[in-house]
Amino acid sequence: MTAPSPRSSAPHACRRSTPPVSDTAPILQVDKLSSGYGRSRVLFDLSLTVGRHGAVAILGRNGVGKSTLLKTLAGEIRPMGGVIRFDGIEAQDESTERRARRGLGYVPQEQAVFGKMTVRENLLLGAIGQRDKSGIDYVLDFFPKLAQRLGQAAGTLSGGERKMLAIGRALLGRPKLLMLDEPTEGVWIGVIGEIADRLRQLSTEMSVILVEQHIELALDVARYAYVMDRGQIGLEGAAADVRNDPRLLKYLSP
Numbered sequence: 001m002t003a004p005s006p007r008s009s010a011p012h013a014c015r016r017s018t019p020p021v022s023d024t025a026p027i028l029q030v031d032k033l034s035s036g037y038g039r040s041r042v043l044f045d046l047s048l049t050v051g052r053h054g055a056v057a058i059l060g061r062n063g064v065g066k067s068t069l070l071k072t073l074a075g076e077i078r079p080m081g082g083v084i085r086f087d088g089i090e091a092q093d094e095s096t097e098r099r100a101r102r103g104l105g106y107v108p109q110e111q112a113v114f115g116k117m118t119v120r121e122n123l124l125l126g127a128i129g130q131r132d133k134s135g136i137d138y139v140l141d142f143f144p145k146l147a148q149r150l151g152q153a154a155g156t157l158s159g160g161e162r163k164m165l166a167i168g169r170a171l172l173g174r175p176k177l178l179m180l181d182e183p184t185e186g187v188w189i190g191v192i193g194e195i196a197d198r199l200r201q202l203s204t205e206m207s208v209i210l211v212e213q214h215i216e217l218a219l220d221v222a223r224y225a226y227v228m229d230r231g232q233i234g235l236e237g238a239a240a241d242v243r244n245d246p247r248l249l250k251y252l253s254p
């Protein structure tokens, strides 16, 4: 089974006035990105690239700016400088909604589901504006646990089920690039392997950015890794090389 129908066939793609995007060009190119909160800078001239298909891990100790990076890429924080090129088009001045419509999916670290609404209602909200609701069937096939909980309030789900619902909702936006901030946080250890399997599967169907505290899991799922240090990239390389690099420990120790 594959993800919901490709975005390239979406009606808005036909109206694009910019040149067609090469299928082999990176889905994301970030160049000298600076960002933060008010006058407090968190990211300093950070550059990275994400290819089409496959997962890229973003690692680093607490507070180095991983979530700030994803929020800036998603459009929740306006950058102080630099270029974000998503799917061939500069995105740093685009709204969050525009980026999402163009295929940038984002599952934040914090609660990303409506707790008082049922699983079904959460999914219907994710599919709002889509005449074809077959994406919901895809999500329920992808996360069978959700199919058993359709009538249950999302707030009563387990941590793992809530994460599945949040990821499922993001999938309904038919992302080309899915950014996941700590998808295993608050998830019972017995369910983490199942989520890792799903992430592996997703990374064969789209590009994935994975911010994750479980370093082994992240390096197992991802083919490339960036290790952040104080708002910059301290170390990068193929996941297998980063795993064996003695500097990894230095960048991850408190």
Ligand SMILES: Nc1ncnc2c1ncn2[C@@H]1O[C@H](COP(=O)(O)OP(=O)(O)OP(=O)(O)O)[C@@H](O)[C@H]1O
Binding pocket: 037, 040, 042, 060, 061, 062, 063, 064, 065, 066, 067, 068, 069
């Ligand atoms: N809303 C905010 N306002 C001001 N400063 C913030 C805000 N959110 C985060 N920060 C600060 O920005 C810095 C980077 O935080 P960020 O959450 O991006 O790091 P992180 O690497 O994701 O950490 P963690 O692994 O703990 O989630 C920290 O010093 C944090 O205190």
